[in-house]
Amino acid sequence: MTATPLFAIPINKRPPRTWGTILKAALFGILFSWACLMINVTQFVFMLPLRILPFRWSRKLYYAGIRYTKGAFGALQILMSQWFAPTTLLVTFETEGMGRFTQEQIDQYVIRDSEGHPVALDLPTKFVLIANHQIYSDWWYAWCFTYFTSRHDVHRYVFITLKNSLRWVPIVGWGMQFFKFIFLARSWASDRQQLAIDLASLGREAEREGKPLCFLLYPEGTLVSKDTRPRSKKYADKMGITDMKNMLLPRSTGLHYSLRSLAPRIPDLRLFDMTVAYPGIPPLGYGQDYYTLRSILFDGVSPPAVHIHLRMFDVTKDVPIGDLADASGARSPDLNARRIVEVDIPSEEKDVFDVWLRKLWQEKDESMDHYYETGTLGSEDSPTVEIPLKLRRKREILDAFCFFWLEGLRNLWSRIRG
Secondary structure: OOOOOHHHOOHHHOOOOOHHHHHHHHHHHHHHHHHHHHHHHHHHHHHHHHHHOOOHHHHHHHHHHHHHHHHHHHHHHHHHHHHHOOOEEEEEEEEOOOEEOOHHHHHOOEEEOOOOOEEEEOOOOEEEEEEOOOOOOHHHHHHHHHHOOOOOOHHHOEEEEEEHHHOOOOOHHHHHHHOOOEEEOOOHHHHHHHHHHHHHHHHHHHHHHOOOEEEEEOOOOOOOOOOHHHHHHHHHHHHOOOOOOOOOOOOOHHHHHHHHHHOOOOOOOEEEEEEEEOOOOOOOOOHHHOOOHHHHHHOOOOOOOEEEEEEEEEHHHHOOOOOHHHOOOOOOOOHHHOOOOOOOOOHHHHHHHHHHHHHHHHHHHHHHHHHHHHOOOOOOOOOOEEEEOOOOOOOHHHHHOOOHHHHHHHHHHHHHHO
């Protein structure tokens, strides 16, 4: 009789921790805390003075340094997974109009090492990333995924929204302020203009400087749980629409505003829709009963694989975000110079987008049914790209602990040799 693997056993029914597990958890806590402290110290001691100086070159160095520290945190997540919670990304994907990819189509997007093993995906670098939300570590794996989406260090250009109360959490909150994350009060009346202004600014900057951009958003707003499932069903019954089985009804407003804020400033903006599934969670089960940040990183019970099905949409062609000609600032011949953004969206355009997003979520819900039946998010003959969750280069271990001066010396030596 085969023993049930730990990841398939609810956390509250797993065997007690061993001393080895406890020591490993302590080591993780020390290394992760030290690395976060190093990142924060670098931001305050080395980067902030550059921000204060009244020179254009100092501002450029400041923003380059902050991007480096954000990349350091992204590399730290990869490294902590590699050392304490190893797993693999199993990716299938498709684009609107092309359907699921064949092996030949996938090969065009796969970056391989000298031995032919997949190490990254050569995908567009300016995108909004949305996904279903099952466990609190979803954001961890989503950020790790951006490390593998191109050759251009997209993990240095990730932006997310957070509760305003997190802004002043020591070290972590300070660091997120340096990262230019968007802090919201969770009141749409007060948040919508701030969100639109911040995203419009990020969009202008990305397009003007030719930089990547990833804005990460979870339309469900919260995790699927025994508390949130009834609320989703109650809302579906009230609105006379079909509820989901494996996820919550998505909220369209924040995503709609985000796409309308970014699309006029980034003509080639993409929408990446990730459906994520974790082994061990049964049908109609709740992810947090099997995986938490603590159980994954402290107890070392990580998912053996993170299944990802990626759908890619061209926002201006494939997503019904509405007519942007009437959006504030869209009539300006020098759009990137405008700082005004729209606050209101016509109600009929909201309704169309809401129906489109709900249909997308229904398809994701059906994909999860397929996963529970077959163990894969793709069809039986869909090629899968298997990418181990680990750093591509050993020297990036130094980046994870923010030894930026070594990075600077390496860049200087490369320029001298060049």
